[in-house]
Amino acid sequence: MSNRNVITLVVLALIAVEGNALYCYRCNSNSPGCGTPLNWLWYWGETCPEYDDKCVKIIERKGAETILTRECLSSVRGFRTDIPADKYEGCRPAAKDVRLGHYVNNSITQLDIHRDYYDEVTWCFCYFDHRCNGAAGLTISVSLLALIYFARGLI
Template sequence: MYEDEENLSRAINEAIWCYRCTSATPGCGETFNWKGIGILGEHCPEPDDVCVKVTERRGATEVITRDCLSALSFRTDIPADKYEGCRKAAHDPKLAHYVNHTIKEHDVKRTFYNEIEFCFCFLDHRCNSSKLHMISVPLLILVAAILRISK
């Protein structure tokens, strides 16, 4: 794929770093704590990859997956728009159309979770940590500006 080792090392250095874990890992739930998985995260395999946080909900059950988009390429419900931000999962009406499957636990039609949300980010390394972390930075800037004006 790469002609020489220099191009390979350049492609690796250009790849984004993402957190790669599931909510079964301590610290990888809705409230994110990097101490359970490591502060650096992992290099994504593709040079033009995107960090993804997938939140799947059904009632009180919530499964959160943080990974690189290229590692989730087997999923058919990834939204077409993969730019920064959060979007609902795409619906594939032909998924498992010709499957006669009676074991509901296999979930071949992917209907177990009734709410699936994909959050994409690629403008910063390790950006798939948490919504709370992304909101807190602008909030801190706003508070600092208000305090500066009030003096």
């Protein structure tokens, strides 16, 4: 095996390790293929805008109706006030904002200004799983490819 091949494999491994973009599914269950189960052929995942982002799945239930929202945390942080304080890996109930809609005098009852339409809202955070990761799967693939290549040269 030549030195050129070894250098090429080392450079590929270093490039794969440096990938720090977080890929998350970004869709709503009202869209086809985004419900349960998720059709990953339609939604391959997109990169999140911030470097320290987390993937979230918001599960909103009202009776038999369930709405799933898959998104990056930084994308929903601007308009959702019910984000739990604990954002570690796992699922938690939504936070209750008692001041939300407090100073609004609105006679239209269909507007959900207090965000109390849903009986149960659950937030699930992930940043270690598949499609919630920092491109670590590519590093394993390049390392495995290098191992196979070196083993083939030894045989």
